[in-house]
Amino acid sequence: MANISCTGITKSYGAHPVIDGLDLTVADHEFVVFLGPSGCGKSTMLRMIAGLEEVTAGRITIGGTDVTDLHPGARGVAMVFQSYALYPHMTVADNITFGLRRLGVPKDEVARRLRDVAAMLGLDALLDRKPKNMSGGQQQRVAMARAMIKTPKVFLFDEPLSNLDAKLREKLRTEIRKMHNALKTTTIFVTHDQLEAMTIADRIVLMRAGAIEQQGTPDEIFDRPATRFVADFIGSPTMNFRMGIIRNGVAEAGSIRIPLPPGRFAVAEGQEVELGLRPARMGLVAGDAPGAIHGRVVLIENMGAEGQVIAEVNGAEMSFVTKEFRRLAPGDAVSFALSPDHLHIFDRASGRSLLNKDA
Amino acid sequence: MVSLILRNLARVTLAFLVLIALTPILWTTLGAFKRLRDIVTPVPKLFFSPTLENFATILGSPTIRDGLVNSVIVVAVAVGLGAVLGIPAAHTLARHARRWGDDAQFFVLSLRFMPPVAIAIPFIVIYLDLGIYDSLGGLILVYLVTTISTVIWLAVPAFERVPREIEEAAAMEGCREAEVFWRFSLPIAAPSLFGALVFTFVLVWNELLLALTLAAQNATLPVVAASITSLGKEVPWGVINAATVVLVLPPLVFIGLLMGLINSMVRAGGPKKG
Numbered sequence: 001m002a003n004i005s006c007t008g009i010t011k012s013y014g015a016h017p018v019i020d021g022l023d024l025t026v027a028d029h030e031f032v033v034f035l036g037p038s039g040c041g042k043s044t045m046l047r048m049i050a051g052l053e054e055v056t057a058g059r060i061t062i063g064g065t066d067v068t069d070l071h072p073g074a075r076g077v078a079m080v081f082q083s084y085a086l087y088p089h090m091t092v093a094d095n096i097t098f099g100l101r102r103l104g105v106p107k108d109e110v111a112r113r114l115r116d117v118a119a120m121l122g123l124d125a126l127l128d129r130k131p132k133n134m135s136g137g138q139q140q141r142v143a144m145a146r147a148m149i150k151t152p153k154v155f156l157f158d159e160p161l162s163n164l165d166a167k168l169r170e171k172l173r174t175e176i177r178k179m180h181n182a183l184k185t186t187t188i189f190v191t192h193d194q195l196e197a198m199t200i201a202d203r204i205v206l207m208r209a210g211a212i213e214q215q216g217t218p219d220e221i222f223d224r225p226a227t228r229f230v231a232d233f234i235g236s237p238t239m240n241f242r243m244g245i246i247r248n249g250v251a252e253a254g255s256i257r258i259p260l261p262p263g264r265f266a267v268a269e270g271q272e273v274e275l276g277l278r279p280a281r282m283g284l285v286a287g288d289a290p291g292a293i294h295g296r297v298v299l300i301e302n303m304g305a306e307g308q309v310i311a312e313v314n315g316a317e318m319s320f321v322t323k324e325f326r327r328l329a330p331g332d333a334v335s336f337a338l339s340p341d342h343l344h345i346f347d348r349a350s351g352r353s354l355l356n357k358d359a
Numbered sequence: 360m361v362s363l364i365l366r367n368l369a370r371v372t373l374a375f376l377v378l379i380a381l382t383p384i385l386w387t388t389l390g391a392f393k394r395l396r397d398i399v400t401p402v403p404k405l406f407f408s409p410t411l412e413n414f415a416t417i418l419g420s421p422t423i424r425d426g427l428v429n430s431v432i433v434v435a436v437a438v439g440l441g442a443v444l445g446i447p448a449a450h451t452l453a454r455h456a457r458r459w460g461d462d463a464q465f466f467v468l469s470l471r472f473m474p475p476v477a478i479a480i481p482f483i484v485i486y487l488d489l490g491i492y493d494s495l496g497g498l499i500l501v502y503l504v505t506t507i508s509t510v511i512w513l514a515v516p517a518f519e520r521v522p523r524e525i526e527e528a529a530a531m532e533g534c535r536e537a538e539v540f541w542r543f544s545l546p547i548a549a550p551s552l553f554g555a556l557v558f559t560f561v562l563v564w565n566e567l568l569l570a571l572t573l574a575a576q577n578a579t580l581p582v583v584a585a586s587i588t589s590l591g592k593e594v595p596w597g598v599i600n601a602a603t604v605v606l607v608l609p610p611l612v613f614i615g616l617l618m619g620l621i622n623s624m625v626r627a628g629g630p631k632k633g
Contacts, residue, residue, distance in 0.1 A: 052527050073533025085524035089546045099532040146528075 002063040002076070002153035002186045003028045004049065009058035011044055011210075017056070018044060019210040029184045031177070035197040036207035037233070043158055045207070046190045050079050050156050063153050075154075078147035082159040084139040086131035086146075093127040096145045117145040120179070137168040144176070148183070155180075157189040161196065173200055194234050198222065206230055223342075228274060228351040231344055237279045237308050239344070240318045244275045251275055251345065254314035258291050258343055265345050265354045273354065276344030279308060282320035285337040292335045293318070297328050309334065384607070390600035398596045413601035423602065426583035429495060430564065431609070433579055437499045438560050441506025446552060448507075449514030450540055454526075464515055467508040478504070479572040486573060493575045501573060502563045509562060513555035517548040553617050561610050580606055 004026040011019040019041045026032050034042035047053040049060055051072030059068045067075045086095050093114060100110045118124045121141045131139055140160055147155060157176070161169040177200050180187055191197055197204050198218045205215040214226040225231035231239050244253035246267045251258045253275055260267070267273060285292050295311035295318060307325025310317050311334050320336050328334060345354045390398055392409040417423050452463055482501055483492065491497035521544050529539045545552075567581040574582070584602045587595065 050531065052530065071533070071535070072527075072530045077531070079528070079531050081524045081528060083522060083524050085522060085528040087525060087529075087543060087547075102532060102534070150532075 003030075004154060004186065004188070005061045006045075006049070007059050009045070009048065009060070010056045011041070011048060011053070012056045017210065021058070022210070022212060024205065024212065024215075026186060026188065028186055031180050031187045031189065031200065031202040033197040033201035033204050034188060034190045034207060035194060035204050035233075036192065036213075038192055040207040041210040042190050042192075042205075042207045046156055046158055046188060049154075049188065050077055051075050052079075076152055077154040077156055078150050078152035079156040079158065080140070080143045080147050080160045082162050084131070084136070084143045084163075086139055086142055088131055090130075091127065092123060092129050092131065092134075092142050095131065095142055096123075096149055099146070099150050113149050117149045120148070121145050121175075136164050137172060140164065140172060144179070148179070151185075153186065155185050155187040157187065159190055159192070161191070162193075169196070176200065195236060198234070206233065224353070224355060225276075225344065226353050228276065228346040228353075231276050231346070231353075235278055235280065237319050237321065240277045240279065240320075242275045242277070242316075242318075243348070244273055244345075246271045246273060251343065256293050256313065258338060260343070261341065264341070264356060266356050267345060267354050272348055274346045274348050274351075276346060277318070277320075277338050278342060278344075279320045281339050281342035282322075282336050283339070284322050284324055285335055287335040289335070289337055291337045293337060294333065294335050297330050297332045297334050299330060300325050300328055309336075311336070387600050387603050390596060391604045393597055393600075395595070395597050398600075413597040414605075416595075416598050417601045417605055422578070423580075423583050423587075423605075426578050426580040427605065429574075429577055430580040433495055433498050433502060433570075434560060434564050437502035437506045437563055438556060440499070440503055441510045441559060442552075442556055444503075445507045445510030446514050446545070447540070449511045450518045450544055452511065453515045453518035454523075464512055467511050470504055470508045475566075475568045476572075479569050482569075482573060492573065493577055495574075495577055498570060498574055498577070498579070501569055502566070505563055505566070506559050509559045510555055513558060514548070514552055517551035517555065518544060520551065521547045557614050557617050560613060564610055 004024075006022065006024045009019055009022040009024075010017055022041075022045065024045075034045060036042045044053060048055050049062075051067070051070060055068060059066055061067065062075055062077065087098065090098065096117065097110050097114050100113065114127075118127060121144060123138075123141055123145055126134065126138060126142070131142065134142070140163075143160070160176075161172055164172065173196060176189075189197075189200060198221075201218055203215060204218055204221050206213045206221060208229055214221060214230045216224075221230060221234055225234060228241070232241070242253035242256065244251050244256070246252075246260070246269060248269070249260050249262065251260055251273070256275075258275070282293075287294065293313055295313035297309060298312050298317060299310040301308040301310070302325070303321075306321050306323045308319050308321050309325055309328060310319045312318075322336070346352065347354055389405075391413055392411070393404070393407055394410055394412065397404050397407045452459075456463065478501065486492035486497050489497075491500070525543055525547065526539050529543045534542065565581060566579075567585060570579045570582050571585070578586075584599075584606050587599055587602055
């Protein structure tokens with residue numbers, strides 16, 4: 001009903017293209033997150049779908065209709081901005097209902113829908129207030145209500161939680177996802193926060209320098225990163241990287257020896273590669289366990305339920321996460337290992353993952 | 360304790376400074392209600408029997424009455440047209456021509472660098488040729504140079520302070536550019552724009568030189584007030600004082616009204632009764 005398809009989208013400022021020939025489809029009811037570092041073109045992409053930014057070349061269709069040259073208001077999309085963008089001279093109720101009143105929707109219909117969205121977002125007590133006297137979280141709820149009341153075909157969120165404090169961010173994130181589960185409206189959500197993307201998305205579109213680096217479910221992105229860039233961008237604490245070499249079916253990097261399951265990686269004997277070890281996929285082991293990595297504890301970061309241990313291995317730091325961090329102290333010798341099947345190997349030159357597609 | 364003394368000291372100093380600043384105006388206002396002999400007396404009089412004679416002379420004199428009317432017409436039209444033409448221009452500059460915005464703004468401002476005489480003399484020649492010398496229309500035309508440029512200069516930053524996302528949110532609701540300007544940008548920028556209009560009003564209301572050179576019969580109030588000094592052999596101090604009060608009053612009232620309006624707008628956004 002409201003799938004989105006972008007074909008050959010190009011955006012140039014002057015002669016310099018920031019997005020070059022990007023293809024993307026979003027299925028109906030899907031919750032897609034555009035993720036990437038600042039300047040990767042994710043917001044520009046969203047704004048082109050919204051109609052706030054012209055496309056230099058390419059077509060955008062929403063629900064089968066070509067909207068490339070349509071006014072933003074005629075595309076059937078609603079947007080929530082990072083800065084909330086509430087109308088400061090109107091009350092909350094007027095902010096929410098402006099679009100409907102402008103279209104001449106009958107008064108009792110407007111009032112009914114206002115009641116519904118206000119109840120859904122817990123805004124009933126605030127309807128007579130002006131935006132200025134409200135907290136950031138309340139303002140963003142109003143902005144969401146303003147988007148919802150129009151029952152658009154597509155919701156667009158442009159970093160809606162970035163201006164909120166951590167606690168509120170988490171709460172609103174959950175609410176947005178619940179709202180999507182209830183309404184099933186096709187949604188595109190832009191963020192630079194990988195955790196936010198992981199928790200909220202059906203599918204993540206990870207962008208870099210105006211192109212899609214990888215797209216897939218949060219699990220695919222986390223466990224099967226297509227490139228070193230994706231592996232580095234996703235996950236906290238950040239993945240450990242080591243330069244290594246393949247010898248006799250074992251990945252070697254200094255004193256580290258990790259046996260490779262046969263057929264899992266497309267590597268050649270003697271190939272120089274880069275190894276990626278996720279801290280969250282490692283744990284303490286006995287010193288003589290196969291594949292054990294030996295180091296000396298430098299620092300322990302207590303995260304409550306678990307702790308990040310930063311150890312010195314072959315003169316460089318490597319971190320891993322364990323629940324048993326309280327047994328350790330800086331200066332201790334420590335042995336830890338990667339869980340089987342969680343090694344990542346990247347080509348040194350191209351940065352592409354050498355994991356076999358069907359492995 | 361020390362801070363209390365310091366605070367009171369600061370208050371006394373402030374009061375003293377305000378007194379110094381306001382005394383001439385107060386003295387002029389008092390003088391406007393005095394008879395001539397109460398003014399020229401060697402010992403200044405604070406207590407006297409007030410009279411409205413001076414105001415009667417002022418408002419009864421056709422030149423002054425005409426001057427006041429001329430001033431009101433010229434300034435109202437010049438500021439009004441300046442706002443109608445300048446404010447949309449400023450919005451366009453702020454939103455669509457930011458690249459040239461600084462240059463345009465500087466050009467507009469540079470019109471104000473020129474000494475008014477440099478404008479006045481060519482204008483006399485041109486106006487005489489066009490047959491609009493000594494007409495209110497001609498005066499309005501030359502004041503428009505000042506009002507439009509000042510309005511643009513002050514309104515561009517006012518519109519730049521309107522968050523772009525708000526205009527975009529309005530566009531998402533289906534508003535076209537004109538509607539976005541009229542229903543969002545303008546009301547949101549209004550408090551700053553009022554300030555710009557007040558400033559522009561004061562500039563042209565007090566303008567003397569162009570009015571003096573471009574109009575003879577249709578003089579505005581500053582011209583008339585300046586010429587009162589030559590009314591008779593005896594300098595009519597009371598009348599001059601009253602003329603000054605009449606001249607100062609409209610801007611004060613205007614500013615007062617606008618300040619009230621702005622305050623009420625700001626307060627309307629303030630905490631509401633629960």
